[in-house]
Amino acid sequence: MMTETHFMSDLAIPPGEYLEEVLADLELNQAELARRMGRPAQAINEIIRGEKAITPETSIQLEKVVGVPAHIWSRLEADFRLIQANLNDRKEAKKEEVLVPKFPYALLAKLGLVEKTNSKIERVENLRSFFGVSSLFNLQGTRDYSPAFRQGSKDGLNHEALAAWLRAGTVLSKRDGCAEYSKKRLEQALPEIRKLTKRNDPSEFFSELRSLLCECGVSLIVIPHFPKTYTNGATFWSGKDRAVVMMSLRGSWADIFWFSLFHELGHILLHDKRSTFLEDGSHHPGRRKQEEEADKFAQVTLIPPAEFQKFVLAGDFSRDAIMRFAANLDIGPGIVTGRLHHEGLLPYTIHHGRVRYRFELANRCS
Known part of the structure; x- marks a missing residue:
């Protein structure tokens, strides 16, 4: 079966120019064509000058009068x-x-989300495709990206970079092929996820962590921190059946990573699917309450309140005591040290059991 390939140039030639050539070959003038078509002479003249479009009805009339098929005229007009x-x-x-300099284009290219190019106009076109908008000026008023533009007023905050970070999470999450979200499965998976805090190398646990969450309908995306976004994590829904948790590589302490992860999981389990939650985000009282609830969820899930109270009352925050307490709870000792830091019970200069993670960029998405 033969397939017609139709190539389109960048030169806009009015179909009226072709009509003028056809009339010359037929030795017809515009006035005679107008009479044969039953159209005003001015209308024919405007078609030839490219000022008036050739409608389907006009295409049919031209076919009858000059013999060129109607679909040719329609295609010439559409192309023009x-x-x-x-x-x-x-x-x-x-x-x-x-607007191009406001976007972290090189980072997006490194993640394979846009084509590498130094041309500004090509970057505009690639960014439009990446965001799914006809104009970059439309980003601020688009529902999916508006949370980035409502983010707090920190000095130097780059709203466009934050919108790009969120969009990167959406695009990468669609490649995961995760199951539909199940609150029950996620709640059941929490103890297993919690045990992973004992691992010191992301290469040993990250794939397992992502798989556990993916089976619950939660896509975990870890990508680099985009400059001037000031956000460690985000939670949003990609459709009604897929939750997305984004983690940046801003900072590398393991206990901060795990607390942030359970904080985001708290949003999924406790809060509205229609909302996008950005860590260090809105200071609106309602949102602030939800952030506090997510913090509480992370604290309680990682370290049961009654157990933590007993540990604090004992008053021994030595390395050995922290290691024993963490072992009894079946969590990483850095989690305990981080909690003591937060409560002001241990100086931030003491890092008993704390480790720093080194994430490979390749781990961001399978």
Whole structure:
């Protein structure tokens, strides 16, 4: 079966120019064509000058009068208008070049989310495709990205970079092939996830962690911190059946990673699916309450309150005591030390059992 390939140039040639050539070959003038078609002479003249479109009805009339099939006229007209629209779009894209420096384009390219290029106009077009918008000026008013533009007013906060970070999480999560979300499965998986805090090397546990969460319908995406976003984590829903937890590589203490992860899982289990939660985000009283609830969920899940109270009352915060307490709880000792730091019971200069993680970029997505 033969397939017709139709190539389109960037040169917008009005179909009226072809019509003028056809009339010359037939030795017909515009006035005679108008009479044969039953159309005003001015309308024919406007078609030839490219000012008036050739409608389907006009295409049929032209076929009957000059013998060129109607689909040819319709295609010529459609191509002409589309090329014109593309040229106008490029002019608009030039205006968007001023926004390009606000996006972490090199990081997005490193993650394989946009094509590498130094051309500003190509970067505009690639960013439009990445975000799924017709203009980068539309980002702020788009529901999926508006949380990034509502983020707190920290000095130097780059809202466009934060929107790009969130979009990266959405795109990467769609490659996971996770199960539909199940609250019951997630709650049942928490003890197993909690045990992973004892591992000191992400290469030993990260794949298992992502698999555990994926089976519960939670896509875990860990990618580098984007400069000037000031966000360690985020939680949002990609459709009604897939939760996404994003973790940045900002900072590398293991206890902070695990607390942030359980904080985000708290949002999934406790809060509205329609919301996007950004750690270190909104200071709105309602959101602040939800952040406190997520903090509480992480604290209680990692270290049961009654057990922590007994440990604190004993008053021994030595390395050996922390290691024994962590072993009894079946968690990493750095979790205990981090909690003592938070409660002001141990100086931040003491790091009993704390470790730093080194994440490989390849671990971000399987």
